[in-house]
Amino acid sequence: MSVRSIQQPDDDVAEAARGGVLLDVADLAVHFRTSRGVVRAVDGVSFTLQRGRTLGVVGESGSGKSVTSKAIMGLLPSSGRTTTGSIRYEGRELVGLDANGYRSLWGSELSMVFQDPMTSLNPVMKIGPQITESLRLNLGMDRQTAKETAIGLLEAVRIPAPEKRFNEYPGQLSGGMRQRVVIAVALACGPKLLFADEPTTALDVTVQAQILDLLADQQRDRFMAMVLVTHDLGVVAGRADEIAVMYAGRIVEKAPTRSLFTRMAMPYTEALLNSIPRLSDPSHTRLDAIGGAPPDLVSPPPGCAFAPRCRYAQDICRNERPPLVPRDDDPEHLFACFFPVDSEVALSIRNGGGTGVNLTPTEES
Amino acid sequence: MAGSGTAHLRDEALLRVENLTVEFPVPGSSARVQAVSNISFDVADGETLGLVGESGCGKSTTGKAILQLPAPTSGSVRFDGVEMTDQRGEALRALRPRLQMIFQDPISSLNPRRTVGQIVGEPLKIWKRGSAKEQAAKVDEVLRAVGVDPDAAADRRPHEFSGGQCQRISIARAVVTEPKIIICDEPVSALDVSVQAQVLNLLEEMKSRYGLTMIFIAHDLAVVKNVSDRIAVMYLGKMCEVSPPDALFAEPAHPYTRALISAIPHPDPEVPAENEWRLEGDLPSPLSPPSGCRFRTRCPQAQDVCTTAEPQLSAVGDPADGHWVACHFPLATPVAIR
Known part of the structure; x- marks a missing residue:
């Protein structure tokens, strides 16, 4: 049984192939109350994302690029925060939705790959259960099916000897392999929209290329939309359909x-x-x-x-x-x-x- | 890959590292892992040597072994006529102000409880350089040199500064004792591209202003090319290729160098990705490194001889060009620089 047929029933693929707007963000603002005053982390951001497409979000630290993705994912702390504007996912308004409302979306609709693979995996839990957990919870799989699916996913993200890795701990893997596991966890329930927040910043260039290729392959196979957040224009140049450059909480x-x-x-x-x-510049060229x-x-x-x-x-x-x-x-x-x-x-x-x-x-x- | 051999060493060098090996004990076993295996290189006075390679190639360990932090298992580190590995206690301590280090994470490398003025001034206090007034003047001078306003910053603590400013403060602390050599271990990899450019420019300024010699350790080839006079490429504890930067990028002779170059993401969507040299898999475990050339398990052109014989560094073309490679089948095709 192929992994893909589990995550993406054929009608879904067909529906997705018809295209159309998956995500519509309008005038999104996220403000945090702090002791120094109100931090306008995101201040009037609007964009739409079609099914199966990739949006690159580029900016420096503090430009609001990560806060934007976390706001859409419903992962921001609620204390001191005000979110205004609108986030429509498949026509459904997400602004104002609490964790309970988001629970049915996480994993199967929206998913996220974070920058640091070590802190996004549980270090004292074997790799296998970290993947099967969401399969069993979200898709109601039995233990055996979930295990087979998880091994299939590890194989899909090109982890050698997946059966063996299934029973290992994150600490036994290299950084690149851990990031593959994080991607497998994120893809497990067949999300339609994947946020990748600096997915390769902590990795070597050689591994970075492998991980970006892997994300692109999986995205194509699953007809999944992706928001690729990075500070490096080089990373998004060959990978995104569209690019939004952010500065000081706004798209510029x-x-x-x-x-x-x-x-x-x-x-x-x-x-x-x-x-x-x-x-292409000679050594010691003064940088602009x-x-x-x-x-x-x-x-x-x-x-x-x-x-x-x-x-x-x-x-x-x-x-x-x-x-x-x-x-x-x-x-x-x-x-x-x-x-x-x-x-x-x-x-x-x-x-x-x-x-x-x-x-x-x-x-x- | 890679290589041993000392044919590429020059007669005159400020720092000369020969047959350096660094081993660490493996917890829970009697085995020892070699992080750096018998490498040699030198750095001339006023030169910047770039040390590149993936995580786990031993580049940081090499940097620390030069400072005897910890001392290497075997091999020689000769700095300005002094054999560093023979120095102990006070003699070694007295050498320290002449060799300084800048670390990757600028925030955690500054003591959060001290003020910026104390952090930068501490080396002067330890070495009792001049009166308190002269010390304060020197701290002011280096802070200004790195682009931090001493009047506004000296009494503040590191958490009040951004990563880029903290890296400037680290640089000020490193140059305050007027060292001969600074070892920069991934000094810009935790910074945004815009700040990275500022810090790289600053390092170049510091180098000419204080007459520094530098070892610049990084995994980003474009960054290393920008600051270096020579580049040494490392893989799994061995030396692959040593070359002036322009030749290294125009005509990489080692397949590993070639693969590293092709992995650099290009900020131009019109430039197609190069897949021919894309590396698969991870670095092999240094606990049981491949026999012969250590790169052979990931090398697209490995032959039988690569399993049995370890290649030695030999000259590419005229030895006077300073381009050396440790490969049985070095590449000869120039690369179109993108």
């Missing part, structure tokens, strides 16, 4: 992947990309770092939150917040900037407008 640019990389509009996206060291630090989310600046660090910022940027608007010639490409990277103001500053900032290296490499 959102576009189909190709369009984002070829015609990026938001200076923040450009700066993020330029700060990555490139193999983004100066300063992200704003304090208790009292964000009045205008564009990126303005204090932006090489193109003008007076209006410091006073007025730019709305997220589509490009004139591409309704799918949204950005929030008064002077996008290819505007005349930006061009003249880049071409030596005397601002004293490092010039951008050319994109062609």
